Structures are given as structure tokens and as C-alpha cells.
Amino acid sequence: MRSGAAGGGGGGGGGMEEDDLLASILGGGAGGGRTRMRSNFPGAGGEHFRGGAREATPEVTTVERALPLTLEELYNGVTKKMKIKRKTFDETGKRTTSDQVLEVPIKPGLKKGSKIKFKGVGDQEEGGKQDLHFIVEEKPHPLFVRDGDDLIHTLELPLKDALTGWRRTVTTIDGKQLTLDKAGPTAPGSSDSYPGQGMPISKKPGERGNFIIKYNVKFPTTLTAQQKQELKKIL
Numbered sequence: 001m002r003s004g005a006a007g008g009g010g011g012g013g014g015g016m017e018e019d020d021l022l023a024s025i026l027g028g029g030a031g032g033g034r035t036r037m038r039s040n041f042p043g044a045g046g047e048h049f050r051g052g053a054r055e056a057t058p059e060v061t062t063v064e065r066a067l068p069l070t071l072e073e074l075y076n077g078v079t080k081k082m083k084i085k086r087k088t089f090d091e092t093g094k095r096t097t098s099d100q101v102l103e104v105p106i107k108p109g110l111k112k113g114s115k116i117k118f119k120g121v122g123d124q125e126e127g128g129k130q131d132l133h134f135i136v137e138e139k140p141h142p143l144f145v146r147d148g149d150d151l152i153h154t155l156e157l158p159l160k161d162a163l164t165g166w167r168r169t170v171t172t173i174d175g176k177q178l179t180l181d182k183a184g185p186t187a188p189g190s191s192d193s194y195p196g197q198g199m200p201i202s203k204k205p206g207e208r209g210n211f212i213i214k215y216n217v218k219f220p221t222t223l224t225a226q227q228k229q230e231l232k233k234i235l
Contacts, residue, residue, distance in 0.1 A: 063122045064115075067134040069106060071141045071151075075173050075199055077108035084132070088124040104134055109149065109200035112138040144173060149209025151198045154216050155180070162186040162217040172197050172211055180213065188217040 067080065082102045090096055104116050114136040122130025138146060145152045151173060157166060165183045172178055178194065191214045198209030223231070 061125070062131045062133055064133045064135055066137050067104065067116070068137045068139050070139050071144060071146060071173065073106060074110055074136075074138065074146075075108060077110075077200075078106045080104045080106060082134070084121070086121065086123055088129075102132075106136070107202050109202035110136055111148075111202070112136050143171075146199060147212075149199045149201050150212055151209065152212045152214060154214045157186060157215055157217050159217055159219050162188070162215070170213065173199075178211070186215050186217065188215065190215050 065082075065084075067082070069078075069080075073080075080103075082104050084100050084102060085097055086100055087095055087097050100121065102118060102121065106116075116134040116136070118132045118134075120129040120131065122132045124130075143153055145154075153170060155168060155170065163185050166181075166186070168180045170178045170180060176197075178197070180192070191212055194211040194213070196208050197211030201207045201209060
């Protein structure tokens, strides 16, 4: 590196060399060209220039991790303990790996796709520490399908019951027994809605969505000629 203060060479003591003159014209001042300095310690912000603009610090990335939850956990709310491994640098700059347990709060009524965010708990990079986002996923349920704040349950009915009437008991997601009773015909694909028996509405504490019963009428696959005649007489 050439020093901007040097005036030696074969000319007079007050002369300016060509390199120094060029640096002066381009705004480098008496200090001449720029001196590059790199930090050897990770996380220190990367490369810098003496007498010049600082290079951009690398942007810290965000890590996303799936968090599968049962419908009951999303209904009741729960705190999940999640173990993560994170890479950091010690005082000497050596890369180390450590375990950490995070407590992830799940509010009642939280929907799939919701994010629970933790700042600075991920791996340490040159620009800082990564953020970690848990993405809520919904596990399939054997009895219910969620639709927003509503819960849907499909009830299978034989054709005979659908035509002549029926009585059933259905268990809601919170364990309550709901008695269903119909005296007349039940149309295939029809449904009934029970307000306030669905999922909690996370943004409206104390309120719940609907519990919807859909009816799937099971038709016979074959009929004898006599059965057909009897049905024609009845219907």
C-alpha cells in the first residue's frame, strides 16, 4: 500500500506523485487508495473499507419449521415444548452446536398456516442470529373436518332411516353429547348447523363457530324386482 504522505522520488520535496494526484482528484484525499479491512470474528458485520463506504451486511435469514397439532390441541390451546439445535460462535470464533428448548404457546382457535415467531434463536450467521418461525399444521381428525371456525361432522344414514326417521347421539369436540332427532325424510347432502359448538374464535374470546352435521344417505347397490314394485307403490 502506498502512503499518501510520501513525497520522495527524484522530484522536489513538495511534489505530488501521479498516484497521489489521481487519488486527490477522485476524492481519495492525501490518504491515497482505500485499505480493505476484514473482521475475522463472525457476526462483526463483514468487510469494511477505510476511507470508503461500508459494504452491506448480509441479511439474516428466517427459518420456518412445521408444527403439527391435533384438532383438540387447537381447540383447547396448549404450550408445546420444542427442542432445537442451534449453531453459534464462541469467543474464539469456533463454531459450536447446542440444544435449546422453546416453549411455543398455542392459543385456542389458532388456524393452520398461523406463525409463532421467535427472534434471534436460530443459527448465528455473519449478519446476526436467525429468526425461527413455527408454522401451524393441522393433523387429520377421524370425526371432524375444520372449515375456518366451523367443525363439520358427516353422519351416515341408511336409506330406510333417512326416509322414515331416525335418532342419533353425536359427541362434540369438547366431549358433549348432542342428541339428533328427525321424524321426517332426510335429504342426501343436507345439513344442520348448531351455533356455538365449533372451534373457538381466536380473535373473539368466548365465541365459537358452528358445529355442522352433514348427512350422507347410503343407498342400496341392488334391488330385486319385488322390492322395486313395492317402492313404486309407496313412492
